[in-house]
Amino acid sequence: MNALLTYLIEASICMAVSLVFYRLVLSELTFFAMNRAILLTMLGFSLVIPVLSVDFYPIQTMLVREVTLPEFFVGDQTQSNSSIFQLDWLKIIGSIYMIGVLYTASRLILGFFQSLNLLREAKLFFYEGQFIAVHPRFTPASFFQYILLPKFHQEDEDQQRIILHESVHVSEKHSWDLLFVQMAKIVFWFNPLIYLFENSIREIHEFQADQGVTRTYSQTEYSRLLLRLLTAGRGWQFMNNFNQFQTKKRIIMMNKTKSDRNLRSRFLWAVPVMGLLFLMFSCDLAQMDEEIEGPVQNGEQAKAMGPADLAARIKDVGSDGNEIFDVVETQPKPPGGMVGWNSYLASNLNYPAQARQMGIEGTVIVVFVVNTDGSVSDVDILRGIGGGCDEEAIRVVENSPNWEAGSQRKRLVNTRMRLPIRFKLGNAEIDTQKSSEVTLDFPEKIEVPISN
Structure with missing residues (x-):
C-alpha cells in the first residue's frame, strides 16, 4: 500500500508540473498537432516516471540512524485493546481507493458496451470513405472509425460540415487518445489533474477538427452552426461529440492568427521539464548526507558511513548464502504491521515457570535474520x-x-533484526496488571506478566 501511495503522489506531482507547463507555455499556440503530441507524451511520462529506477551515486557517503519503533503495552487491557484494535487508516483509505478503481473501471466498461450495443442497433452507411452509424439516440459524434448521427441527409449542408468535422476525429484516431486517458482515470479517479488533462486533450481534438472544417467551409457559417447546436448532449467517454466543448473558445481559436513558426521552439522546453521530473523521481541520487528515516534514541548520535563502514556492516551471509544487512533503506515489516506483531508477541510469550520460581528478571536480546522471502532464520541470543x-x-x-x-x-x-524482550516480575497483588513493552530493532522491550 505504501508503494502504491508513493506512486500516486509522485505521478500526481508529475501531472501537475506538466499541466502547468502546458497551460503557461503552449496552450495558446495554434500548433494543434504538436500540442496533442506533447500532452499525450507528458501524461505518459507522468505515469511512467515514478516506476522507473536508475541508480546514480556520485557520493559514497551515507548518514545512518538506528530506528526505534513505538512502544506497546501488554497486560493493561484498555491500552492493549486500543493498540491492537486501533483503526488502520491506511487500510481504510486503501479500501476506499480500490472501491473507486472498481467503480471507475465498471463505468468505463459499461459505457463501452452500451456504445457497442447502440452501434449494433444503428443503421450503417458508407459515405465518402466514412462509416456513418445512424440512431435516434445518437448526438453528432465519432467513435473510433464510426461517425455517429441521429439522422442522415446527404443534401443537408450543416450535416456535411458535421460529417467533415467528425471525419477529422476518425482520421486522427482521437478515440485512442481518449481510451488512454480513460485507462489512466481508473488509477487516478480521485485526482482532478487527470480530468484537467482529459479536458485539455478533448479541447485540442476539437481545435484540430474545427481547423479541418474551416479549410473547406466559411468560418462564419461554421461558427453559427456551433452556436445552433450548443445544447447538444455529451456521449460516452470514448466519443468526440461535435459540440461538446467550449464553443466560445473554439470560435476564438478558429479566428486566431496562426502562431509564428519560430514559436515551435517552445516545445523543446518540455525536454528539461521532463528531464527534471525524471531526475526527481527515477534517479536515486546519493547526496552528501542521505538519511535513513527513523528517530534517534536519546543520547545516540547519527554517524556518517563511508564505503568501508558500509562494507563492514554487510560482511555476514545468511543461510541462503546472500549478504545480511544491518542497515537498509526500507526496513522489514512484521506480519500485520506493528499492531499484528505486538498482538503475536503478547499472545505467545509466556514467563517461564523456572524463571518465575528463581526470581529471574531482565532483558533478553534476540537477533534474527529476515530473509528475502520473508522467512525468519538464524535466531540466536545476543544476551x-x-x-x-x-x-x-x-x-x-x-x-x-x-x-x-x-x-x-x-x-x-x-536483514538482521534485534528484539529486546524484558522479563519483569511484578508484586503479587498486581501481577496480572503489569504490562510489557515491545520494540523491534533497538531497544524496545516486552514485559511478560506472571500468570497466577
Missing part, C-alpha cells in the same frame, strides 16, 4: 538471562509468521 527465558524468546521468534522483506537500492535483501 540472555537464563531460567528458560532465552529458550522462550527463541521459540516465539522462530515460530513467527513470514515478514515483508527489507530492501536496499530497491532490491530485496536479508
Whole structure:
C-alpha cells in the first residue's frame, strides 16, 4: 500500500508540473498537432516516471540512524485493546481507493458496451470513405472509425460540415487518445489533474477538427452552426461529440492568427521539464548526507558511513548464502504491521515457570535474520538471562509468521533484526496488571506478566 501511495503522489506531482507547463507555455499556440503530441507524451511520462529506477551515486557517503519503533503495552487491557484494535487508516483509505478503481473501471466498461450495443442497433452507411452509424439516440459524434448521427441527409449542408468535422476525429484516431486517458482515470479517479488533462486533450481534438472544417467551409457559417447546436448532449467517454466543448473558445481559436513558426521552439522546453521530473523521481541520487528515516534514541548520535563502514556492516551471509544487512533503506515489516506483531508477541510469550520460581528478571536480546522471502532464520541470543527465558524468546521468534522483506537500492535483501524482550516480575497483588513493552530493532522491550 505504501508503494502504491508513493506512486500516486509522485505521478500526481508529475501531472501537475506538466499541466502547468502546458497551460503557461503552449496552450495558446495554434500548433494543434504538436500540442496533442506533447500532452499525450507528458501524461505518459507522468505515469511512467515514478516506476522507473536508475541508480546514480556520485557520493559514497551515507548518514545512518538506528530506528526505534513505538512502544506497546501488554497486560493493561484498555491500552492493549486500543493498540491492537486501533483503526488502520491506511487500510481504510486503501479500501476506499480500490472501491473507486472498481467503480471507475465498471463505468468505463459499461459505457463501452452500451456504445457497442447502440452501434449494433444503428443503421450503417458508407459515405465518402466514412462509416456513418445512424440512431435516434445518437448526438453528432465519432467513435473510433464510426461517425455517429441521429439522422442522415446527404443534401443537408450543416450535416456535411458535421460529417467533415467528425471525419477529422476518425482520421486522427482521437478515440485512442481518449481510451488512454480513460485507462489512466481508473488509477487516478480521485485526482482532478487527470480530468484537467482529459479536458485539455478533448479541447485540442476539437481545435484540430474545427481547423479541418474551416479549410473547406466559411468560418462564419461554421461558427453559427456551433452556436445552433450548443445544447447538444455529451456521449460516452470514448466519443468526440461535435459540440461538446467550449464553443466560445473554439470560435476564438478558429479566428486566431496562426502562431509564428519560430514559436515551435517552445516545445523543446518540455525536454528539461521532463528531464527534471525524471531526475526527481527515477534517479536515486546519493547526496552528501542521505538519511535513513527513523528517530534517534536519546543520547545516540547519527554517524556518517563511508564505503568501508558500509562494507563492514554487510560482511555476514545468511543461510541462503546472500549478504545480511544491518542497515537498509526500507526496513522489514512484521506480519500485520506493528499492531499484528505486538498482538503475536503478547499472545505467545509466556514467563517461564523456572524463571518465575528463581526470581529471574531482565532483558533478553534476540537477533534474527529476515530473509528475502520473508522467512525468519538464524535466531540466536545476543544476551540472555537464563531460567528458560532465552529458550522462550527463541521459540516465539522462530515460530513467527513470514515478514515483508527489507530492501536496499530497491532490491530485496536479508536483514538482521534485534528484539529486546524484558522479563519483569511484578508484586503479587498486581501481577496480572503489569504490562510489557515491545520494540523491534533497538531497544524496545516486552514485559511478560506472571500468570497466577
